[in-house]
Amino acid sequence: MSAIIFDVLPVFILILIGWVIVRSGLMASNVGEALSEFVFKIAVPLLLFRTIAEADFHGASPFRLWIVYFSGVAITWTAGHIAATRLFGRDERIGVLAGVSSAFANNIFIGLPLVERTVGDEGLVALSILLAVHLPVMMVAGTVLMEHAERKIAGKSDRSMVLVLRQIAVNLVRNPLVIGLAAGMAMHLSGLTMPTTLATVVGQIAGIAGPAALISLGMALERYGVSGNLGIASVTSSLKLLLLPGCVWAASRLLGLSPEWTAAIVLTSSVPTGVNAWLIANRFGVGHSLAASTITVTTALGAITVSLWAYFLGA
Numbered sequence: 001m002s003a004i005i006f007d008v009l010p011v012f013i014l015i016l017i018g019w020v021i022v023r024s025g026l027m028a029s030n031v032g033e034a035l036s037e038f039v040f041k042i043a044v045p046l047l048l049f050r051t052i053a054e055a056d057f058h059g060a061s062p063f064r065l066w067i068v069y070f071s072g073v074a075i076t077w078t079a080g081h082i083a084a085t086r087l088f089g090r091d092e093r094i095g096v097l098a099g100v101s102s103a104f105a106n107n108i109f110i111g112l113p114l115v116e117r118t119v120g121d122e123g124l125v126a127l128s129i130l131l132a133v134h135l136p137v138m139m140v141a142g143t144v145l146m147e148h149a150e151r152k153i154a155g156k157s158d159r160s161m162v163l164v165l166r167q168i169a170v171n172l173v174r175n176p177l178v179i180g181l182a183a184g185m186a187m188h189l190s191g192l193t194m195p196t197t198l199a200t201v202v203g204q205i206a207g208i209a210g211p212a213a214l215i216s217l218g219m220a221l222e223r224y225g226v227s228g229n230l231g232i233a234s235v236t237s238s239l240k241l242l243l244l245p246g247c248v249w250a251a252s253r254l255l256g257l258s259p260e261w262t263a264a265i266v267l268t269s270s271v272p273t274g275v276n277a278w279l280i281a282n283r284f285g286v287g288h289s290l291a292a293s294t295i296t297v298t299t300a301l302g303a304i305t306v307s308l309w310a311y312f313l314g315a
Helices: 002-023 029-053 062-087 092-103 107-118 121-154 161-173 176-190 196-207 209-221 230-255 259-269 276-284 288-313
Strands: none
Touching: 002 029, 002 107, 002 209, 002 288, 029 107, 029 121, 029 176, 029 196, 029 209, 062 092, 062 121, 062 230, 062 259, 092 121, 092 230, 092 276, 092 288, 107 121, 107 209, 107 259, 107 288, 121 161, 121 176, 121 259, 121 276, 196 209, 209 288, 230 259, 230 288, 259 288, 276 288
16 A cells, blocks of 8 residues: 555645645746646647557457446436535536536546556556547536536527537647547557657657646646535535546446556546536636535545555556
8 A cells, every 4th residue: 555655645746746836926826827738738748649659559449448437427427416406406507517526537637647657558548548538528518518507597498519519629629639649549540650859859748748737737726725615515526536436447347448447547537626627617607616626625635535546456
């Protein structure tokens, strides 16, 4: 267990360092925003590109992995929605946001460095396969359900699904993560290899993706904090840290994923809630405090629960 803690703890210490940098006034929060933009637009796309371009898939199909992960997401999202609307009596919009907060893992900023550190290259391949569809699926589901909830409350008819999907598709085509994954797959399928000098540069930038992502996340946490809705936030946090990885682990066993892919997919499902929950709340102007509180609570407790999941998996 001590070895696992030493693997997991540095991930959360880097987040803490980022938080302390802003909290102490050493750097302004907008520096963290610039660093986060560099991570999202440059470093992580290059890491995904390199991982997919050099991956050996061993003939494995991605569909079982996607079924495993998103079955866990569906169960956890539904549980969060029901808890908010039935247990706490909130409206459908808060129900959708509770589902997002319970099921949207921070796969980019925490999942990638965690899996790279604890599972290795094989785990990164599994996570890259997940990331190829994770953002589109989650953002489509969150946007469509939130728009439906808003229009239901307002008594209006739903916006055309074609228009919703077209808007999301345009955003995804411009998304640096999607571009990195697509370029990596094109390189992989072509059988081409990068020139040595270019490979070195890509490797150096990709190598700083994990630490930079964690520090930038810590710097962003100052913006969130715990700002109310602690009752619902405690439920969504529990669902995120315990139920989602539990469901993903059970589905992995049922569908026979390899130990490495199981470890990668369970560990990334166990990480704290992603900032996308806040972005959806901000986009629709509702549930900011619930999203912020869930992000903060899951990040604060994540070092403990992730270590327990890593111990359980033997990672």
